[in-house]
Every structure is written in C-alpha cells, then in structure tokens.
Amino acid sequence: MTAVATLETPNSNPSDTDVAQAAAGDRAAFERLYRRHVDRVFSLCARMVADRARAEELTQDVFVRAWEKLHLFRGESSFSTWLHRLAVNVVLNDRKTDSRRRARFEEEDEEQGMDAHAGVVGMTLPPGDLLDLEAAMTRLPPGARRVFTLHDVEGYKHEEIADMLGVTTGATKAQLHRARLLLREALNR
Numbered sequence: 001m002t003a004v005a006t007l008e009t010p011n012s013n014p015s016d017t018d019v020a021q022a023a024a025g026d027r028a029a030f031e032r033l034y035r036r037h038v039d040r041v042f043s044l045c046a047r048m049v050a051d052r053a054r055a056e057e058l059t060q061d062v063f064v065r066a067w068e069k070l071h072l073f074r075g076e077s078s079f080s081t082w083l084h085r086l087a088v089n090v091v092l093n094d095r096k097t098d099s100r101r102r103a104r105f106e107e108e109d110e111e112q113g114m115d116a117h118a119g120v121v122g123m124t125l126p127p128g129d130l131l132d133l134e135a136a137m138t139r140l141p142p143g144a145r146r147v148f149t150l151h152d153v154e155g156y157k158h159e160e161i162a163d164m165l166g167v168t169t170g171a172t173k174a175q176l177h178r179a180r181l182l183l184r185e186a187l188n189r
Contacts, residue, residue, distance in 0.1 A: 047149045062087045136186040148179035
C-alpha cells in the first residue's frame with residue numbers, strides 16, 4: 001500500500017488528498033488545488049484591490065506563497081479557509097508596501113513642487129464623478145471593506161470571517177454594519 005492510499009478514506013475529500021500530496025512536493029496535486037481555488041482567490045483579490053491586472057499578479061503571489069508555506073498547513077481549518085487567509089494577508093502586505101512606496105514618491109514630488117493629486121493634464125476630477133459601488137468600496141476603512149467583501153461579496157458567514165481575521169463575530173457584525181452605512185451614504189450623494 002502506498003503512502004497516498006493510507007491518506008484516503010471512503011469519506012475523504014479529494015482536496016484533502018491533494019493537499020497532503022502537494023505538501024509532500026507533488027506538483028500535479030498542487031496544480032489540481034490551484035485549478036480548484038484560483039477563481040475564488042482571484043475574485044477576493046479583485047474585490048480588495050479593485051484593479052484587475054493587480055489582482056491577477058496578487059493571485060499568482062498567493063499561489064507562490066501557498067506552495068512555499070503548504071508544509072505549515074496543519075489542517076485545523078479547511079484548506080480553502082487557510083488559502084483565503086493567506087490571500088488576505090498577501091493583499092494586505094502588498095498594500096502596506098504600496099502605501100510606503102507611494103508616500104515616498106509623494107514626498108519627493110512635494111519637494112520638487114509637484115501636486116501629487118493633480119490629474120495627467122493638471123486637473124483634478126470632482127469627487128462625485130464615476131462613483132459606483134467598486135469606487136465606494138475602495139473608500140471604506142480597511143476593516144470594514146474586508147468584512148463587507150468577505151460577507152456580502154464572497155458569502156462567508158460571520159463565524160468564518162471571525163476565524164479568518166482573528167476577531168469576534170461581534171466585531172465582524174459591527175464592521176459590516178459600518179461598511180453598509182458608509183456605502184449607502186456614498187452612493188446616495
């Protein structure tokens with residue numbers, strides 16, 4: 001009997017077998033995991049960054065990180081929950097890096113007398129132009145945006161979100177309420 005056969009039981013999820021095989025270095029098993037989860041990871045990244053090209057890059061980053069860290073998966077939650085948490089962390093880390101980079105460039109622009117908020121032709125756009133749900137979501141505070149995306153867009157329950165983010169269900173409900181209020185205000189302007 002092979003090591004793989006001992007991992008399978010009559011009620012075994014094929015994803016669980018693929019996770020175990022991929023953790024042992026099986027690239028074909030990891031490719032099956034990738035194909036099974038890529039759409040959901042991309043959707044999450046796209047909602048969090050509101051930029052399709054950047055979401056594609058981040059999706060690839062998530063799966064590179066998953067391959068590197070798969071040996072750390074302990075099975076205390078489902079693989080999809082672990083992967084989701086990893087994706088959220090990759091996006092948040094990218095935002096931190098991007099914010100630092102942008103702040104550094106804005107400081108350099110100010111030193112050179114340039115307006116960091118001017119458009120390409122030197123004109124700023126009125127804040128109400130092109131307002132839609134995606135734009136309104138990008139203006140939400142990070143915690144509220146995460147919970148709104150996970151609950152209302154991705155369909156996770158409050159308990160699952162609380163586990164993913166390491167907070168209480170009360171906190172997720174409060175953040176969702178806040179996000180909905182802010183979105184309603186933004187869209188009714």
